[in-house]
Amino acid sequence: MAEHARIVIVGGGLEGLAIAWSLALRGESDVVVLERNTMCSGMTGKSSGIVRCHYGVPSLAAMAWHGVQVFSDAEQILGTDIGFRQTGYIVGVGGNNTEPLLANVEMHRALGVPVDLIDADAVRAFWPGINLDDFAAFAYEPLGGHGDAYMTGMAYGTKARELGVTVRQSTEVTTLLTREDGSVYGVTLADGAEIHADTVVLATGVWSPALAATVGVDIPIKVQWEQLLLVDQGEPTPHVPTFSDLVNLQYIRREPNADLLVGNSDHSAPEFADPDNYLNRAGDAFVETAIGKLERLLPSMPDPRLASSYAGCYDITPDYNPIIGPSPVDGLFLAVGFSGHGYKISPAVGRLVADLILDGISSDSAVDGNDFRFSRFAEGKPLVSLNPYVGAGEMR
Numbered sequence: 001m002a003e004h005a006r007i008v009i010v011g012g013g014l015e016g017l018a019i020a021w022s023l024a025l026r027g028e029s030d031v032v033v034l035e036r037n038t039m040c041s042g043m044t045g046k047s048s049g050i051v052r053c054h055y056g057v058p059s060l061a062a063m064a065w066h067g068v069q070v071f072s073d074a075e076q077i078l079g080t081d082i083g084f085r086q087t088g089y090i091v092g093v094g095g096n097n098t099e100p101l102l103a104n105v106e107m108h109r110a111l112g113v114p115v116d117l118i119d120a121d122a123v124r125a126f127w128p129g130i131n132l133d134d135f136a137a138f139a140y141e142p143l144g145g146h147g148d149a150y151m152t153g154m155a156y157g158t159k160a161r162e163l164g165v166t167v168r169q170s171t172e173v174t175t176l177l178t179r180e181d182g183s184v185y186g187v188t189l190a191d192g193a194e195i196h197a198d199t200v201v202l203a204t205g206v207w208s209p210a211l212a213a214t215v216g217v218d219i220p221i222k223v224q225w226e227q228l229l230l231v232d233q234g235e236p237t238p239h240v241p242t243f244s245d246l247v248n249l250q251y252i253r254r255e256p257n258a259d260l261l262v263g264n265s266d267h268s269a270p271e272f273a274d275p276d277n278y279l280n281r282a283g284d285a286f287v288e289t290a291i292g293k294l295e296r297l298l299p300s301m302p303d304p305r306l307a308s309s310y311a312g313c314y315d316i317t318p319d320y321n322p323i324i325g326p327s328p329v330d331g332l333f334l335a336v337g338f339s340g341h342g343y344k345i346s347p348a349v350g351r352l353v354a355d356l357i358l359d360g361i362s363s364d365s366a367v368d369g370n371d372f373r374f375s376r377f378a379e380g381k382p383l384v385s386l387n388p389y390v391g392a393g394e395m396r
């Protein structure tokens, strides 16, 4: 006889494990997580882990704010270090984007997010030697920073297991099982075994479209290749805030070994990739562009050297916002398409999915569960920023 669990979660990455933990916290531990490799072996391990609330979509900002609060108290809540470094977070914009910055800050304050407008002198005091000629305004979140996505996901997994959830590694799901009416009632594993469930949650990141297609659900996710650099400045990077440069479209933060992590925020010409076969280092063109931008921002680096590079993939949706909610097929729930935001919002994703599965409604009045519905694309109602930045795409 096939095994049965109330909820089967496919994918043991950051989101699947956050969902398992949150369900268990709500008292629902008849949950099995199925991970084809090992926990957090997918794109979670590539995350820059930046934590900030600076979004133009209020629900996302509120979810990030919940994340900040969980990460700030992680030792207590998750019982372990998750690598969260509360460096503070600064976003800088040019003169053409001052108005949206001010509007976003007002919205964030209304959500309770601590955020200050600071001037160039204050930024220079945080970041010695930074060149701010390109910028007109800055917002500073003192509680932002960055965490370690792998450590965070493993902490969710450990907590979930402690509360009775089963996590099975090396367990690949090959198909979703459907009844004659098309509803999903379980999964088939690579060894042919079946696990039946009341609800199957797909949390398979960049790998989601293929699995959903087995039951005729067409998830509009593309796999966007993202290149990252690690730069040795010639001397250790001091303890500086994480900085988002919305003029040159790049972000930088200090690595634990005092190198600089340099990431891209320019999504005007995305490059798409095969998530199982992509170049795991930066290409020459990217290195040249990114280093050029970095040298403009930090002109007095003593002896800069490219220490290393790597790459990962975002699971991007057409509006660069996640899909969280029931699929068009009964029994199948989607938590996919995190589009590069999935670390900071992961505690809120877990909470929202648990709310929607157990109660059908978000427990946080600042997070409208309906915002992330799958059907918004077919309806022609993408989830977009209230205060979009000129030239910075929809990533905000």
Ligand SMILES: Cc1cc2nc3c(=O)[nH]c(=O)nc-3n(C[C@H](O)[C@H](O)[C@H](O)COP(=O)(O)OP(=O)(O)OC[C@H]3O[C@@H](n4cnc5c(N)ncnc54)[C@H](O)[C@@H]3O)c2cc1C
Residues within 6 Å of the ligand: 010, 011, 012, 013, 014, 015, 016, 034, 035, 036, 037, 038, 039, 040, 041, 042, 043, 044, 045, 046, 047, 048, 049, 050, 051, 149, 171, 172, 173, 174, 203, 204, 205, 206, 207, 211, 226, 228, 311, 312, 313, 314, 336, 338, 339, 340, 341, 342, 343, 344, 345
């Ligand atoms: C380069 C990069 C930088 C990022 N930077 C940030 C950042 O600074 N801040 C931020 O908030 N977010 C960031 N993100 C986003 C965030 O890290 C991701 O959204 C998040 O880690 C994705 O988690 P996930 O669980 O959805 O996917 P994954 O971690 O990819 O997990 C999916 C899991 O599903 C498993 N799986 C797939 N198919 C099957 C199957 N058939 N059967 C069983 N298991 C299966 C995979 O093995 C994998 O472990 C970044 C992402 C990347 C790639």
